[in-house]
Amino acid sequence: MQDTLNWAVLGTGVIANEMAQALQKMGKSLYAVGNRTHEKAVAFAEKYGVSKVYDTIDDMFLDADVDIIYITSPHNTHYAFMKQALMYGKHLLVEKSITLNSRELDDMIALAKEKKLVLAEAMTIWHMPIYKKLWDIVQSGELGKVQIITMNFGSFKEYDMSNRFFNMNLAGGAMLDIGVYALSIVRSFLDEQPDEIVSQWKPSPTGSDEQATILLKNAQGQMATVALSMHSKQPKRAMISLEKGYIEIMEYPRADKAVIVDAESGAQTEITAGDTADALYYEMQDMEQAVKSGDASAMQLAYSRDVMEIMTKLRKDWGMKYPGEAW
Template sequence: MNHSLNWAVLGIGVIANEMAQALQKMGKSLYAVGNRTHEKAVKFAETYGVHKVYDCIDDMFTDEQVDIIYITSPHNTHYAFMKQALEHGKHLLVEKSITLNSRELDEMIQLAEQNHLILAEAMTIWHMPLYKKLWDMVRGGEFGKVQMITVNFGSFKEYNMENRFFNLNLAGGAMLDIGVYALSVVRSFMDEQPNQIISQWKSSPTGSDEQAAILLQNPSGQMAAVALSMHSKQPKRAMISCETGYIEIMEFPRADRAVFVDAETGKRTEITCGESRQALYYEMTDMEDAVQNADASAMQLPYSKDVMDIMTKLRKDWKLQYPKEQW
């Protein structure tokens, strides 16, 4: 396949706006948009010169001109939309968290494979040039073996129980909203999937997961500690402790710089690559390359699956199941 790919976006929130701008940087326009509120979709289309607005979202899945759909709707809607899209032959980039749980993701992976389609999670960490550089350096043995990873991510969200952060009907809570970033960093710097996972958590007044502390260890002895909060601010900080020093990454979900601190000398070396504001551009160019070359390795779906398995295990431990969710 070497024709110009047509993108459609489902949902018109912040990510959809960034996505439309990223396509413009790629020298093209968004082909189509669908949204629950049609008038908002029309306004979005006018802003970004979108070719087509669907009267009904289902029309997006049957439109033969659409190659790739980017799903940016709330977590709890992903599974049903993904199923329709994959059944109609569309490649999919799905906003994190890609599904609610492992059962849903495993089903969608199988469906994508059956239909020879690319399925991927829109996880910025997989695509930022800085991480690709750091992974190469770590795997090349520049810092010695990764021993311990610590990650903090906390937002102070007001107790508005109607919004997606606390609303269980919208699959709200720290795990699927911010935990997915923290666990993605952890998994990407570990040699293998953690097999020992323990945690403590605190619920919000709605019963969603407001706060959590998670400890992980894999068979080769690499460990991680993750602290998440939705009602108390923390820095977005990841620290990868290796044998010869540690790597510190601030604002880690879209990072373009890191600092390596030498264990013996304390010398600080800055490592930079890419630009934070181009996160969606990197994500979407990787997706286009995956579709054009039928090679999904850069989309890191196996990592997304491992992270989903961890998150599902944790919520099962907590007995935190969303309304109508099937494990």
């Protein structure tokens, strides 16, 4: 088992900064950084004491000393970067949404399997202690079976059509940016993948998905509703309704508490676990353990694949295809 793993980050945005800070919390330093704008990479390296800055992103993939790459670039760049990185033997943690569609993800899963590498989506929900605790409670059966899940996620973004939230050339839209969180919670609390999915959507002026309502149902009759918006604020609220009570999570995905309400008495029990500030720390701890042990089950790639399947089906139903996208 390898003791020390060298991390490189592709990108220098908000997530890259959090990632560098999480590594410091783990008692180690980020090994290398690469960015399309070299000057930004240099400034980032100076800020965090990163030992290596690549002149080109390709140099990151070729560096034999890199073990894990965290890809934090826009969604539509992921596939090409992932393919190169996996070809050169790098384990990958990729910012959500991991790819644009199911075809891309299935290609990368097959390549990672062939190369015997860990591939995972940087989905905070898979790693934060509160969700792990809630999954254990639900799976114990003490609250009965999950019946219906209701999800809200609305963000008010100004109509700046060059911004990544609406820009089709940057794979903009509510689905890949915030819908992926809502659907990840839905999938993680359902016993199996939904096979009946219907929806309505409203395009933004660019043709990206500005707003959507989604209904999901699986073969066991478990159901979910999801309401998303990029131009209207909603509470980031999840409610998992079971036979004997319901679980309410506010401010997901980065949550550290939930309330369980008893169906008969109305009694409320607060569940707490973890710290929202440590979201990236939990992700990276699980990723290191997966690489070192060879057991990547905590990375929940099967759930990521199921969620990508749902999102791809929805966009196909809407006819919302990104420029140059092949699905």
